[in-house]
Amino acid sequence: MNRPHVLVAPDKFKGSLTAGEVADAVAAGIGSAVPGVPVRALPVADGGEGTVTAAVAAGFRRAEVPARGPTGQPVTASFAVSGTTAVVELAEASGLHRLPGDVPAPLTASSTGTGDLIAAAVRSGARRIVLGVGGSACTDGGAGLLTALGARLLDSSGADLPPGGAALRDLDRLDLSGLDPALSEVDFELACDVDSPLLGPHGAAAVYGPQKGALPAAVRALEDGLGRWAGIVGAGHASRPGAGAAGGVGFAALAVLGARSRPGIELLTELLGFDDALLDARLVVTGEGSLDEQTLRGKAPAGVAAKARKAAVPVVAVAGRCLLSPGALRDAGFEAAYALTDVEPDPARCIAAAGPLLTTVSKRLAEDWLRSP
Numbered sequence: 001m002n003r004p005h006v007l008v009a010p011d012k013f014k015g016s017l018t019a020g021e022v023a024d025a026v027a028a029g030i031g032s033a034v035p036g037v038p039v040r041a042l043p044v045a046d047g048g049e050g051t052v053t054a055a056v057a058a059g060f061r062r063a064e065v066p067a068r069g070p071t072g073q074p075v076t077a078s079f080a081v082s083g084t085t086a087v088v089e090l091a092e093a094s095g096l097h098r099l100p101g102d103v104p105a106p107l108t109a110s111s112t113g114t115g116d117l118i119a120a121a122v123r124s125g126a127r128r129i130v131l132g133v134g135g136s137a138c139t140d141g142g143a144g145l146l147t148a149l150g151a152r153l154l155d156s157s158g159a160d161l162p163p164g165g166a167a168l169r170d171l172d173r174l175d176l177s178g179l180d181p182a183l184s185e186v187d188f189e190l191a192c193d194v195d196s197p198l199l200g201p202h203g204a205a206a207v208y209g210p211q212k213g214a215l216p217a218a219v220r221a222l223e224d225g226l227g228r229w230a231g232i233v234g235a236g237h238a239s240r241p242g243a244g245a246a247g248g249v250g251f252a253a254l255a256v257l258g259a260r261s262r263p264g265i266e267l268l269t270e271l272l273g274f275d276d277a278l279l280d281a282r283l284v285v286t287g288e289g290s291l292d293e294q295t296l297r298g299k300a301p302a303g304v305a306a307k308a309r310k311a312a313v314p315v316v317a318v319a320g321r322c323l324l325s326p327g328a329l330r331d332a333g334f335e336a337a338y339a340l341t342d343v344e345p346d347p348a349r350c351i352a353a354a355g356p357l358l359t360t361v362s363k364r365l366a367e368d369w370l371r372s373p
Helices: 019-033 051-057 090-094 112-123 143-148 166-170 181-185 204-208 216-233 245-255 264-272 274-278 300-310 326-331 347-352 354-369
Strands: 005-008 039-041 061-068 074-082 085-089 128-132 152-154 173-175 187-192 260-263 281-291 315-322 336-339
Touching: 005 019, 019 039, 019 051, 019 281, 019 354, 051 061, 051 074, 051 085, 051 264, 061 090, 061 112, 074 090, 074 112, 085 090, 085 112, 090 112, 090 128, 090 245, 112 128, 112 143, 128 264, 143 152, 143 245, 166 216, 173 216, 187 245, 187 264, 204 216, 204 245, 216 245, 260 264, 264 274, 264 300, 274 281, 274 300, 281 300, 281 336, 281 354, 300 315, 315 347, 315 354, 336 354, 347 354
Parallel strands: 005 039, 005 281, 085 128, 128 187, 187 260, 281 315, 315 336
Antiparallel strands: 061 074, 074 085, 152 173
16 A cells, blocks of 8 residues: 655746745645655646646656747747647647737737647647646737638638737638648547636727726727637637636637637646645645635636545645635635735745745645644
8 A cells, every 4th residue: 555645736926936836835844844745746837827737747758849928039838748639728828928929919819829829739649638727818819820720811801810819800701621631530628617608798809908908999890800700700609618717718629620628627637647746645745826716617626626535535736825714714615725825925025036945835734734644
């Protein structure tokens, strides 16, 4: 029988630590407080930024390829591959951090680079593609993604549309005849942590457009463009849960690529081998930068806690800050939460010294949960 171990399965601390760095800091704290305790690190993600890195940490191979960033600039992006399964993360090529100079381009930013990654994965032999969506710079309904795969978006004169969501207002026809035939042999799974539709007050433009720099007039233009896009591609798909994910990339994946949508953390924990790692665990440590109401809506720590609770393994969380009440934590399956702000009230220092502070709070965690046999 394996010796009971501590499973450390955190998401990233956005803006300060990757999920792998979080796991390392937690493991260091546990090891200093309780030397010799077995620790297994399994960084996780829910489909957003860090998904490829989590897959690589779990044994996938990283493949780097040229792609187009959200404003068309050349970038080097990566996907993860194992056998015929590839993990493609939208943020790798089309994320906010890919905007030159961090200058938003809400009307013209495109998901073309994500299509470049999918095309490269298919050329490499992938026949199952897990598409993680989150952190996108664009609100183009996935139009750019499809053009990278061979589709053409034409206006009434037969000219190709320029990139971006605003241009979709002039769409007259979608030509899919140039799509790579190999795409029909690929099983697409959409790893998504939001269930928003494409259109309306809870849709891609209204909810997420302002986060990408869209002022009210731009939000209206994007909504009009997405409405035109949905009418031509397939309006019935616009209301499906996840269609509004990543500026509507979810819509294109569902409507054109035939993707199946699944909660991101459910799909990723399955892909990363979480259930096997959970066997013989005596404690699970998970977490993310901010434990708050968003955590409870399908984010990685909540998914980890649900799986561990089902297996009757106690779960504690680490975080930069915790905004959840003790009751809300318990209801979500967390026995306790340990935040950097417990030992350092200055938020700026929590970000700047996140690693050492996390090691410190993890020592306290270990003393509370691992001292007794």
